[in-house]
Amino acid sequence: xxxxxxxxxxxxxxxxAKKILExxxxxxxxxxxxxxxxxxxxxxxxxAILLDWNMPVMDGLEFLISLRQLPNGGSPKxxxxxxxxxxxxxxxxxxxxxxxxxxxxxxxxxxKSKFEEVGLC
Amino acid sequence: xxxxxxxxQAFLLKSSGLSLDKEKKYLVEARLTPVxxxxxxxxxxxxxxxxxxxxxxxxxxxxxxxxxETFFFRDRQPFDGFRNFILPELIKxxxxxxxxxxxxxxxxxxxxxxxxxxxxxxxxxxxxxxxVDIVATDIAETVLKKARDGIYTHFEAQRGLPAQxxxxxxxxxxxxxxxxxxxxxxxxxxxxxxxxxFSQLGVFDVIFCRNVLIYFAPxxxxxxxxxxxxxxxxxxxxxxxxxxxxxxxxxEFKPHSDNRVVLTRxxxxxxxxxxxxxxxxxxxxxxx
Numbered sequence: 001x002x003x004x005x006x007x008x009x010x011x012x013x014x015x016x017a018k019k020i021l022e023x024x025x026x027x028x029x030x031x032x033x034x035x036x037x038x039x040x041x042x043x044x045x046x047x048a049i050l051l052d053w054n055m056p057v058m059d060g061l062e063f064l065i066s067l068r069q070l071p072n073g074g075s076p077k078x079x080x081x082x083x084x085x086x087x088x089x090x091x092x093x094x095x096x097x098x099x100x101x102x103x104x105x106x107x108x109x110x111x112k113s114k115f116e117e118v119g120l121c
Numbered sequence: 122x123x124x125x126x127x128x129x130q131a132f133l134l135k136s137s138g139l140s141l142d143k144e145k146k147y148l149v150e151a152r153l154t155p156v157x158x159x160x161x162x163x164x165x166x167x168x169x170x171x172x173x174x175x176x177x178x179x180x181x182x183x184x185x186x187x188x189x190e191t192f193f194f195r196d197r198q199p200f201d202g203f204r205n206f207i208l209p210e211l212i213k214x215x216x217x218x219x220x221x222x223x224x225x226x227x228x229x230x231x232x233x234x235x236x237x238x239x240x241x242x243x244x245x246x247x248x249x250x251x252x253v254d255i256v257a258t259d260i261a262e263t264v265l266k267k268a269r270d271g272i273y274t275h276f277e278a279q280r281g282l283p284a285q286x287x288x289x290x291x292x293x294x295x296x297x298x299x300x301x302x303x304x305x306x307x308x309x310x311x312x313x314x315x316x317x318x319f320s321q322l323g324v325f326d327v328i329f330c331r332n333v334l335i336y337f338a339p340x341x342x343x344x345x346x347x348x349x350x351x352x353x354x355x356x357x358x359x360x361x362x363x364x365x366x367x368x369x370x371x372x373e374f375k376p377h378s379d380n381r382v383v384l385t386r387x388x389x390x391x392x393x394x395x396x397x398x399x400x401x402x403x404x405x406x407x408x409x
Binding site (some may be wrong): 028085086087090091093094095098100101102105106107109110113116117 | 192197254275276279280283284285287288292293
């Protein structure tokens with residue numbers, strides 16, 4: 001069973017995302033901002049990270065840049081999951097090392113399709 | 122079973138080949154109640170009587186009852202097959218004509234032909250100087266309008282479509298994503314009922330006809346497949362849906378060895394130099 005770290009400052013979004021991912025047979029854990037997510041990946045590197053962009057303390061892009069510099073930080077598939085839904089943000093995320101991009105609001109079909117895209121579904 | 126339901130079954134079978142079994146009563150209710158209300162009628166019986174003479178209403182009934190589920194790069198395997206061996210093989214076979222014709226039959230809101238157009242756009246360098254026609258047809262004008270407009274909602278634009286493709290081939294307009302002119306201009310959308318004569322569409326090198334024959338009655342399925350065989354070049358390819366097969370309906374086709382949803386004509390000429398699956402288009406060109 002693959003592990004997904006869900007990073008989002010909204011408890012409701014974390015709850016919905018975890019429910020969808022568990023239905024898709026993923027094991028999940030969660031973090032509420034980029035800094036807590038960094039602590040979590042230092043503890044155990046997940047197979048994938050579902051990552052919000054706008055969060056307090058450390059945002060998603062800063063987290064992604066830091067993650068990709070870690071010794072095993074290139075391995076997890078990173079899927080942004082954010083309300084930022086324009087070409088500029090998507091391009092910036094992909095250039096920083098994101099593997100896929102989900103625009104909120106999302107549903108199970110979109111999450112499944114994007115995890116298939118990165119080869120995890 | 123009510124007379125109205127039996128009448129509707131007969132109408133759909135004759136007009137569009139759609140096979141409606143009695144378990145689909147819920148579907149009839151869900152899809153035709155708005156049509157009945159909009160026409161100011163009181164029930165299905167009245168609707169079935171009216172469509173005998175009212176062509177516009179009959180068209181609305183067909184459109185409401187047609188399944189339009191689709192998304193970009195749906196099922197992936199057919200598109201991988203198109204990119205990895207259909208195109209390379211055709212490039213080798215059509216080196217003299219430098220022209221390929223593709224038909225996306227029952228294209229609904231356009232995601233399938235646009236997915237093919239995106240693949241062709243990505244292979245544009247390898248295909249410089251080639252003409253590729255993509256003809257996309259559907260029975261329903263309403264879905265064809267949406268396909269021609271190329272405007273997709275937030276949900277449609279994310280389903281099946283990798284983010285890299287989204288930023289490369291679409292622009293954002295308000296909350297929707299609009300396919301760019303380069304991709305849109307590669308597809309020629311036309312209204313076509315598969316039950317009617319489609320010989321005027323010409324001959325194709327590839328026909329995508331996915332997830333539509335499953336809704337057809339056996340006789341209609343046989344008829345459409347045999348007429349499609351006449352529209353497919355002897356060395357062309359027919360691509361069906363994952364749950365579809367020609368077994369028992371047509372002896373004109375045989376499965377391709379590299380991809381189970383791709384079929385070739387039984388009368389296809391033997392390949393002198395078979396290409397391995399996954400060979401690049403550049404390799405195909407140099408294999409002339």
